């Protein structure tokens with residue numbers, strides 16, 4: 001089964017397009033409290049999750065112990081829920097081969113985010129993996145997406161359209177190619193994005209608005225990420241209740257219903 005088919009099936013089973021972001025910030029209890037914290041988050045939220053997205057930065061920040069925590073977490077994830085590793089890697093093709101091996105063969109994640117700045121040969125080592133997916137950064141959720149990504153070329157195209165053109169070149173290969181589009185920067189962007197799977201961060205702490213996305217009428221298995229809004233909101237709700245509420249909020253804006 002292709003990655004996009006698996007993700008679509010998960011969205012249909014749960015009625016949820018919520019991607020739960022796993023970005024642990026060790027608190028007063030220190031690094032040794034992180035594994036239990038993440039286990040509780042996963043146990044309480046998985047029913048409401050279309051996908052999980054650990055961001056490798058938060059694990060690397062804890063040193064070697066953090067990588068062990070991530071490895072254990074990945075080994076214990078519910079098999080029903082696709083895992084997108086947010087790594088945003090970019091390097092020459094020879095080195096990317098090793099990143100692809102690390103993420104897909106060793107850690108066995110379903111999909112990974114990549115920075116496309118080094119061009120097609122830098123994503124090629126990721127394209128021949130049956131059942132896997134990559135998300136290329138197209139329009140990120142930060143204000144700096146205006147510096148390059150949303151600049152316009154002399155021929156009228158935006159820079160992010162060069163990214164989607166890169167992804168389109170990979171059509172028909174075993175790996176599915178999708179794009180990262182920040183919910184905070186969708187204005188004028190969505191009509192120019194192909195109907196490939198989108199990973200959409202920016203809901204919750206970053207203040208993104210779902211209206212434009214929902215109105216775009218897309219049919220791809222798009223997922224909307226919430227990290228702090230599930231893990232660290234100061235609202236008296238449990239992780240599971242927060243995930244359920246975000247999933248329902250997304251479904252309501254799409255006029256879908258949560259299972």
Ligand SMILES: O=c1ccn([C@@H]2O[C@H](COP(=O)(O)O)[C@@H](O)[C@H]2O)c(=O)[nH]1
Pocket residue numbers: 021023055086139140141142180181182201202203204205206225226227228229
């Ligand atoms: O454009 C991007 C790409 C990735 N991210 C990542 O998503 C989460 C967002 O966390 P919140 O706490 O929900 O704001 C985080 O891992 C980012 O590094 C993004 O925000 N924007």
